[in-house]
Amino acid sequence: MNSTVVAPADVPTSANFDVRTSSFFRFHDQLPTPAEVRSQARAQWQAGTHWGWKKRTVTDGYNAHPVPAVFEYKETSLFVKWGSSARISEAQALYAIRNSCGNSVPVPEIYGWRTDGDEMFLYMEAIHGRTLEDAWPGLNDNERSQIATELRNILHNLRRLKQDPSDRFIGSITRGCYYERALFEESQAESGPFTSVKDFHDWFIQQYKRMMPDPETVQEPYRKDLPDDSDIVFTHGDLHRSNILISSTSTSPRIAALVDWEQSAWLPAYWEDCKAHWTAETRGEWAVKYLPLILDQHESVWEAWWYYTNPVGC
Incomplete structure (x- = not known):
């Protein structure tokens, strides 16, 4: 394709x-x-x-x-x-x-x-099916691996959506602000569009300072770990198992649909991976074994992403 x-x-x-x-x-x-x-x-x-x-x-x-x-x-x-x-x-x-x-x-x-x-x-x-979250306990290892492979292929196909090279931005599909539960609710009106990844990162790191009395004095130990040269890709933004529906009619489990795209946007390439880990049990099987099969892992960004989102996430 x-x-x-x-x-x-x-x-x-x-x-x-x-x-x-x-x-x-x-x-x-x-x-x-x-x-x-x-x-x-x-x-x-x-x-x-x-x-x-x-x-x-x-x-x-x-x-x-x-x-x-x-x-x-x-x-x-x-x-x-x-x-x-x-x-x-x-x-x-x-x-x-x-x-x-x-x-x-x-x-x-x-x-x-x-x-x-x-x-x-x-x-x-209306998609008739079960959430992967509900179905997961009843799936064997082969079925779980099959679902992971199918998800990786689906996300690969999603990444074939591209921006016009002359109009790169961080924001919603229509070049507006985007909704993100990992940030303060009151900051949503300011969340884009941004004309560069650097501008987005500069805004992103300010969010956790909102609660501080003197934000300009706060040190920035992780800003350097946010890659300003990141590719921008279209991102689902909430790959939790409750947002993955599997068919209720097939003899072997197949993905029927990815749902709940309210947090989707054009975002840095690492965002999908960081957000998926953020919504998963930290050392659970889904995060440790299966997310690496589904998504490219951006471990060099994890610590910075968590540092800036943990104080403010919904």
């Missing part, structure tokens, strides 16, 4: 957008309205029939991070991720990946998105 340049102009930036070429519109004229999504999600939640890729407890904060709504049709199933914490940038990433990588990077097909007040609605294909 050849590399594909994805420019910000290639991705829709409208607050409301229908992917009219998607499979959903072969059978339907329009997506459910935000009001219909809210009603469906609440009805499924109250009936105890809601489902999603992850277990989620919903209490009085229902509208802050609500359960998804699922619409079952004869031809397909529709999954709607919504709420004030949903981000159009996730839908835009799915759009770009599907258009550029096809099935070589399995992701839910995106059908469109809506903005209603401060809430976003992301309409996508």
